[in-house]
Amino acid sequence: MDFKQRSAELGWVIRDSSFSATHFTILTLGDAQCRLFPLDKVISFQSGGASRSDDLEHLLNDIVLPKLHAYAGRLVLHGGAFLWSGFVVGLIAQSGHGKSTLSASLQAAGCSLLGDDALILRHNPNGVVAERIYPSLRLLPDSLENIFPTIKLAAPVANFTDNRRVPFDVGIESAPLRALFRLTDPGKDIRVVQLAPAAACMAIIQNAFAFDSEDADEARNRFAQAALAAQVIPVFDLTYPRDYARLPEVHTAIFATLDMLPDTPRSETTRM
Structure with missing residues (x-):
């Protein structure tokens, strides 16, 4: 099961970097960055080249995903x-x-x-x-x-x-x-x-x-x-x-x- 499926099980959806709302959190790791919009349950990030793909995978699976479970009260x-x-x-x-x-x-x-x-x-x-x-x-x-x-x-x-x-x-x-x-x-x-x-x-x-x-x-x-x-x-x-x-x-x-x-x-x- 990939990150998109795991986050969807928690009610979150993935949008590209153009998504905007007033309340969000920025997470950065290496060359990767994503924004979490808890009120909208949206995860926004920009897919990069090979140099940042591993950083993004690490960020999403090892930092973002546990945080989404914590947000769900777990x-x-x-x-x-x-x-x-x-x-x-x-x-x-x-x-x-x-x-x-x-x-x-x-x-x-x-x-x-x-x-x-x-x-x-x-x-x-x-x-x-x-x-x-x-x-x-x-x-x-x-x-x-x-x-x-x-x-x-x-x-x-x-x-x-x-x-x-x-x-x-x-x-x-x-x-x-x-x-x-x-x-x-x-x-x-x-x-x-x-x-x-x-x-x-x-x-x-x-x-x-x-x-x-x-x-x-x-x-x-x-x-x-x-x-x-x-x-x-x-x-x-x-x-x-x-x-x-x-x-x-x-x-x-x-x-x-x-x-x-x-x-x-x-x-x-x-x-x-």
Whole structure:
């Protein structure tokens, strides 16, 4: 499914750069730019040549699309996710903290990956369901070489970055959420610490997408959903050295933490 279809599902339409209205937001990334008109639910951008097509794709899929979901009132996290015993486990962090590298290493170790960046949390009577926005995995050349040494060709993410899009087997798109791990700044030792509900709520909010960070109603809705999630989903701080050789130890620490969680009945919410 492409961006046009995904945005149309949310009620937005795409117009060319001649579209005009009084209330809009400008988003720029590399050589690409688009305008969002929330009152009209219009996305306007100018298609460019090859030099900006990758930038535009990155802007639309990785920044605009999560914002459209946030505008629809959904809780969207900066997070990678993998499948564990039929449940989703989320890895939340801001850019540059290593969630793509850790997600990729788990995929390489045999875990089924949902994606590496944007995750929607939906509440239902059985708990919380996590759903990826679209399947993505992006790695810098160093991580690509260390984790997937047999992959020699990977498409660039955008014109202004060395990140590459890494192909992977796309499995399910949603399942019940079991836990969230927030990646902290690097540390010498590997540590996993569970957060109290109040701190967990703040961790979720700090790693959530916002359509308009200054909109009070949107902020209240985001807080309410984060607080509810923090009451039912365990959230952990994960500290570890950014050392490829120690990633298997990080996996072990994650799996050991998950194994100690109380049993939770499975939900029939998994979607392909």
